Amino acid sequence: MFVSRIFLSGLLKCKHRFKISSTRCFASKLSNVSSSSSSIIKTDEKNNNLNLNDQKQGMDNNEWLWAYLRNRKNFVDLSEEQRRRVIEIEIQTLRESGERVPEIIPDERWADLLNLPLLESRKKFYGYLFLRELGRKRRAATVALNDIRRSESAKRRAELLSDGKPPTNYPGYSSIFRHIGRHHEKLLREQILLAPARLGEMLVIDCGFEQEHVREYYLSNLVDQIQYVFADITRYHSPSFVYLCNLSHHGRLEAEFTRRASLENMCFEFTELNYLDIFPHDKLIYLSPDSNVEMTSFDHDAIYIIGGIADRTGKKPLTFGKAKRENIKHQRFPIDRYVKFGGGSGKSLTIDQVYNILMTLKHTGSWIEAFKYIPDRKVVERYSEKMDNKQRIHEKYVRRTQ
Incomplete structure (x- = not known):
């Protein structure tokens, strides 16, 4: 009995000590939680203050943007x-x-x-x-x-080759027909331009307006137009030989040509010299939309000059002013007699369009056929076709009455 009482009293003491220790641990945990929460609140306040400072600093940095x-x-x-x-x-x-x-x-x-x-x-x-x-x-x-x-x-x-067969299945190599590549196309263009070059049928593209092209993509557009001229040569049986005059050596325009392809591949004659130093002065005719002299027909003895300008605004009469300064004859196309342009479309023509108009007029002598190279998006009405239809109807009516 005595032993059991001692054992029970020891158990009661241990239980009491465990309660005290557990309460102390709980109190310490509460104090730790409160301290940690206060530290978290303090850190959050610091972060908010830093964010506000960053936002204020960013607002100050982006004040110019606002x-x-x-x-x-x-x-x-x-x-x-x-x-x-x-x-x-x-x-x-x-x-x-x-x-x-x-x-x-x-x-x-x-x-x-x-x-x-x-x-x-x-x-x-x-x-x-x-x-x-x-x-x-x-x-x-x-x-x-x-x-x-x-x-x-x-x-x-x-x-x-491993099967012992011919190395290609292209039928042209075993027949009279051959494949035409870029080299053969260049040879064909050279053969077409050979006769006009010997006969003196020349056309000049004036590349002396390089400084007027402030933007680089104007020069790129100009190179595109000259390359289109080269591509359109095979349309005509006797195209005029093209000279690129006033092309400055190591200039921006020549650099743009070199970046794409060599000028020698175009079968054109390019030189730094002025056209006044190459051709007779009395044969030169500068084509300018600002000229007061209207062109009536194609002169086979004349050498026409096209201004190398790709500026779409066309506000400055650069070609007309240059022709006046150099005392060269100047002419303009009779576009208003045959074509009515739209209100928002400009009357400026690209170099390849002018070349096609000249070559069509040279081969056919018809302004109606020549002005078909003006894009339809710019044209509201073509007077020539309407007048021709009226004339045909009148002729039919006269024949019936007779």
Whole structure:
């Protein structure tokens, strides 16, 4: 009995000590939680203060952007870094709204973009860069497909050789017909231009307006037009031989030609000399839309000069002023007699269109046929066709009455 009482008293003491220790642990945990919560609250307050300071600092850093967006600051007044930031925001916003903007702006195009003060002009330039980028992607896809086709043809050629068969399945190599490649096309153009070059039937493209093309894509458009002239030579049995005069050596225009293809591949004569130093002065006729002399027919003894200008505005009479300064005869096409232009379309023609009009007039002598090379999107009405129909109806009526 005594032993059992001692055991029970020991158990009661241990139970009492356990309660005291548990209460102490609970109290310590409560104190730790309260201290940790207070520390968390303090850290949250510190983070909020830091975020507010960052936001205030960001607002201070972007104060120029808010001033620009609220029309209190012009694009020209911004620094180069700020203008670059504005362009990046514009591109991102236009891309999210579904506009045509490029994914990557080339390094050589940033200078042109930074110098455009108006948003509308920059949007047009974004569209131009988008089309150029799309063209590069298509060319890259075409090159990839050509590489795949070449590899497949090489495998097929190896299989044919291993089987002891002819190395190609093209039927032209075993018949009188042959494949015509780029080299043969160049030879055909050279043969076409050989006779006019010997007969002195010349046409001059004046490349002396290089400094007037402030924007690079104007020069690129000019090169496109000259290459279209080269592509249209085979339309005519006797095209005029083309001279590229006043082409400055190591200039921007020659650099653009070299970037695409060599000038020697175009079968044109290119020189730094002026046309006054090459051809007789009395045979030169400068074609200018600002001339007061109207062209009536094609003069086979004359040498016509086309101004190498790709500026679509056409506000400055550059070709007419140059013809007056150099005391050269000048003429303009009688477009208003045969064609009525639309209200929003300009009357400026590209170099290849002028060349096709001249060559058609040279071969047919008809202004009606020549002005068919003016695009229909610019034309509201062609007077010549309407007058011809009336004349035919009148002739039919006269014949019936007789």
